[in-house]
Amino acid sequence: MKDVAALAKVGLSTVSRVVNGDNRVSDAKTAAVLQAIRELGFRRNDSARQLRVGATQSIGLVIENVIDPFFSHLTHAVENYSLERNTLLLSASSTRDPERTRRLVLEFCARRVDGLIVTPADTEETGYLQAEMDAGTPMVFVDRPPRGIEADTVLTGDRSGAARGVAHLIRHGHRRIACVTDRGQLHTAAQRLAGYRDALDAAAIRYDPELVYSATPSVENFRTPVARMLALDNPPTAVFTGNNRSTVAILRVMAGWDTRPALVGFDDFELADALHPGVTVVAQHPAEMGRAAAEQLFRRIGGDTGPPRHTILGTTLIPRGSGEIPPSRK
């Protein structure tokens, strides 16, 4: 910029004005500056600008993992929203590692992002989050609330959604319904399990712990426990799964079985409709969640200092066949 000023034989301020489209600069000088800029191939250094101006025009997004379609849809929505706001997105996957989460959040804050959208790792020690918020970085939490912190959240109606899914199975005649979820420490898993129990209670069905299994979803983790469940004297005739990873894992476990229990999964996934039978799901709306979180964050960045706002997004039950299978004859 100095060079441009020199070449165009004008003051530094004039160059700055031209670059910023300030119109009160004579046509002659504007032309000279533009010429010099072209000649030198000058491009303004935005990070220097931001240092001076005090806003980085960037926000951070810490999710669990981009490769999970739930989070990639959420990410895309945040991306779009912030792009409209001329803000760039620093994003990263925590991969459920609390240490990595912490590191990412801290690094984002050190770079002075204008705000942060975070899916907190479940086991997390959250003190540092509070500290960074106090230091002035607005944060909104998405999918899961942070432990012991009062802050903006955008969550799915996990409990009621799960209850609706299970009620759907009950409505189709099931009384023995298994529940397979992600690790119990996970807030969403716990909520959905609670919803499962709500539905049972509402139908006066006894809760049977033998029908419940929680673990990090994978075919290996689920195979034996699920097989064991279905070999019980009084086996479940239906299964409710607590998230898309669990649903997919269960589908793999049951691949090739001749007779399958009814299935309702929490969270939709691609090709759920193309399977046989199609998989009935309680769909979340990740894109809407992302957008809602971004909206709230920008509200905060814009200076809103109102009380924490908790947004809960509803779910949509999508019957596709697997949830409408009746209980097999005794």
Place this chain on the structure above:
Amino acid sequence: MKDVAALAKVGLSTVSRVVNGDNRVSDAKTAAVLQAIRELGFRRNDSARQLRVGATQSIGLVIENVIDPFFSHLTHAVENYSLERNTLLLSASSTRDPERTRRLVLEFCARRVDGLIVTPADTEETGYLQAEMDAGTPMVFVDRPPRGIEADTVLTGDRSGAARGVAHLIRHGHRRIACVTDRGQLHTAAQRLAGYRDALDAAAIRYDPELVYSATPSVENFRTPVARMLALDNPPTAVFTGNNRSTVAILRVMAGWDTRPALVGFDDFELADALHPGVTVVAQHPAEMGRAAAEQLFRRIGGDTGPPRHTILGTTLIPRGSGEIPPSRK
């Protein structure tokens, strides 16, 4: 930092030294500084630091769309690699919009990212890319080469991979094989179509343009053309699809059909194995591509000025059933 220096009654430089772990500062002062830092809740402003030091410790990633699993896997690999290098990732989806791509690249460069990994939009005017590279931002292109620019690329062996997929169908007795791909302008689509022809040629099968259809993949776009193809006098007994979006769309189109042609898809996707029959694919390795691209980019950032390097990653044929269906009886 100034405040810390004042409170600790030391010079600015001393604070800086302590913050950076420079060991040649007395224990007494170190303690005082640390104390002041704690008291004031000071955190270094990394973007200011970077302005001074001259490297932003961040790279940009412009992909087509995060919600495409191919790209989300790629993204995750880049994320991991750059995190190891203590570098943050600015990422964004171009959504195939050349104008958006351009804007993103330019904005990343304006922020002086240390480097850029780009999936160029297919119809793109690429002059600005060259300009930014000349201005000193290293770039590596992934999945597709940029039009008319000599630069590092990391691509899949599209042509040979497609040929292998089609050869697989031929080996199972098919002679009438349809090819359904993404828009022809798309580099990868064109390459894969070429691979399809290679395989036909190798088997001395006449290329029949009636069996080829290209369009942006969607159920609506594919339904009629595919139905028409299969209603030909001499219909295809097998279909080769050019990418995961196309494969999924075709699966939806054919959902519920009583008799289905054999199918081999380019690019793997979740649940391909859980369908009936499982979908045979020529799998790409998006994570490896991401990693390779990141490696090459960091090599450049590290100062490597060697000639452009072109990495081509192989594909893996995964037979799952759909590709092994024999031609239906005449």
Place this chain on the structure above:
DNA sequence: TTCAAATATGAAAACGTTACCAAACACAAG
């Protein structure tokens, strides 16, 4: 003691911008 070498320290310049301020100039009105 004395001197050289090593070590600790702080002042000030730099990184590339923007923003404030005052100076210079033009022009119209009195």
Place this chain on the structure above:
DNA sequence: CTTGTGTTTGGTAACGTTTTCATATTTGAA
């Protein structure tokens, strides 16, 4: 011919760091 008002201008001080350099201060022989 003043005076006032408005427009362009450039100088300079920030923004929050790091780094260079020169100046203490200490240390360890001689």
